[in-house]
Amino acid sequence: MDIKAYRDIAWNGIWKQNTGVVQILGLCPILAISTSIVNAVSLGLATILVMAMSNLVIAALRNFIPYEIRIPVFILIIAALTTVVDLAFNAYLHELYLVLGIFIPLIVTNCIVLARVEAFAAKNEPIGSTIDGIAMGIGLTLVLAVLGAIRELIGSGTLLSGIEMLFPGAEAIHVFGDDYPGFLIAILPPGAFFALGCLIAGRNWLEARKLARARMNPPAITDTPAEA
């Protein structure tokens, strides 16, 4: 594979096949954790790590995994790597672990990890697969970050609350002042659905507009062969 192929893989993961708003996979953690930017991005980073590792390991081992039992082996590997990440976070990033605690094991159940392993890593070489894992993870993290920002801003009127757990001394931004009453539904699960729906609509609108423009200004080639 060359650089262009890697760029295509990355673009695919971040925009064209974005897990959050195109494939709509792995909704459970997306909706559960996106109540604030800090939570959302932290889980996104952990997911990137697990996806890159599982894609790399499985692509490297793909010739040793019999087709018939690939799914159990994939799940075994993903679960093992998630446990390793979980332990590492607990030991070396304890403050962050307290925030993400229960969500890290949930990465195992995030079907996007298994989906990328099955659809990509099982058929491609390790470097491309790692890039795919990272790009898909970044795509997911971007969606999580935007969702988190929308929900946090509307729900509690702040941005980056909880940042002091990652960077001691940093402070949350109170966008609407300290006496913002809060808009609870944005923080609760329905708010996640509303915000995600708006994001999906927004992305579809962008794509549709691009398509419509392409149709209005057709490429200069006019001598297309007549069709029967």
Place this chain on the structure above:
Amino acid sequence: MSETTALGLSARTGSVMVAFTVIFTAVMAFTYGATKTQIEASATEEKMKLISEVLPATAYDNVLLDDVITVGPTRELGLDEGGHIYRARKAGQPAALLLEATAPDGYSGRIELIVAIRADGGVSGVRAVAHRETPGLGDYIDPRKDKNKKSPWITQFAELKAADLPRCKLTKDGGQIAYHTGATISARAVTTAVARAAGYAAANHDRLFAAPSGDKL
């Protein structure tokens, strides 16, 4: 390779599965071993940080985490499966009791608390350790979530002296603990649990301090 039989396929895939399981179990076991001491150190540090919020470090001089007794299921503390009580002493004299307590009647399930009761019967401090109260509504019982950063709701308990304990109720219920309108249930659950724990500590004061460390009551 010879032609695939059902038995041959089963044996082959089975052994591959076992091999993968062994390898990745070894990876996990290695990581567990490598991170164990660090994780335990973090957990202890976390506990001490929490304790320092409810009981100032100057109030005792013993190794608090080692001076611990276990209690079985205790209704006064809301513990269905038992819990720990840490005993703070200064110069050998009883200074305070740190009790694990649970408020069983939170808005979304149980609220786990740590309650520090001074030897004179007053409340030294209370913290919510684990809860699932509604974000933005009932979760002000947790000072990390409380919007009032200067004097979070839960610090009211630290002002309670032994004589004030009968008024350890919400103002609505005739006590002196203020609460946020619209989120009474969470506050009431914590307040009731603190009052119960303080009552338990007062009633069992001598017994709890006398028991040898590591004892199970």
